[in-house]
Amino acid sequence: MTNRELSAFYQEQISELTAVLASLTKTIEEQAKELTALKVVLLEKDKDAQKLKRFANINLPKKTEKRKYTAPVAVDKKPALSPKERGNNGAKRKVYDNIEELVEDVLPCDADFDEKVAVYLFHRDVIRYTYIPPRLIKHIYRCKKYRMGDNIFEGKAPVAPFQNSNFDSSILAHLIQQRYVYGMPVERIMKYLNELGIDIPKATVHGLIEKSADLLDRLTPHLKDAILADPYIHFDETYHTVLDGDKGSRKGYFWSA
Structure with a gap:
């Protein structure tokens, strides 16, 4: 050659090579322009983010600053319903089925109403709980005597807990319940019985409670034997305030089977 x-x-x-170099130079210039444009966009986004952060720091309350309460937007409230329209507000009343029940039919009291002509449609039950105060009854057992030939027959009254x-x-059960279950003093028990129509002296009330305790003490050995005869024994504890001299009161515990 x-x-x-x-x-x-x-x-x-x-x-x-010059043509290739020119092409590469042009490509580099275009990519540089794109990078510049992206940089500008990122800077604008960064500025917006800083503005938002600055705005949030200004408006957010500080830890030691008390937040102001903003009242909720008022909503149009419906007018209150009357008691009849309200019903029971959807609540379910508790029904006591373990007490005596008395059903009474109530007919319309209008002057134009005639039960013989009217056609029965349905009924609506209205429940009212009634309190009947306790009462004391003077029960007289009139024990009569009869003679049949040489034999005398006499009726016998039920055996009383105490003689004479x-x-x-x-x-007796009422006195013990009021005294030890409800913790009522003897004076209040006497007042309560007096309101029921019987005036029992204080000494008599104390004597009846004491004698009743003696009767219950006789059941303790039999109750113990019955508990020990059971293969399963359940124990539970209950506390009772015990005085300990000048050191104040303490709680003592009883274990009962």
Whole structure:
């Protein structure tokens, strides 16, 4: 290959490389412009984020700053219903089925109403709980005597808890319940009985309670035997205030089976 041919070859290679270099330079310039545009966009977003952060720091309350209460937007409230329209507000009343029940039919009291002509449609039950105060009854057992030939027959009254006493076991149970279950003093028990129509002296009330305790003490051995005879025994504890001299009161515990 002559020098002229080599020179032409090199010139051709240089032209091709120059074209490639120009193309690459153009590509680099375009990518640089795109990067510049992206940088501008990112800077704008950063500025907006800083503005939002600054705005949030200004409006958010500090930890030591008390927050102001903003009243809720008033909502149009419906007018209150009358008691009849309201019903029971959807609540379910508790029904006591373990007490005595008395059903009474109530007919319309209008002057134009005639039960013989009217056609029965349905009924609506209205419940009212009534309190009847307790009462004391003077129960007289009139024990009569009869004679049949040489034999005398006499009726016998039920056995009383105590000899020469007119008080039934129901009175004794009431006294013990009021005294120890409800913790009522004897004076209040006497006042309560007086309101029911019977005036029992204080000494008599104390004597009845004491004698009732003696009767219950006789059941203790039999109760103990019945508990020990059971293969399963349940124990429970209950506390009772115990005085300990000048150290104040303490709680003592009873274990009951």
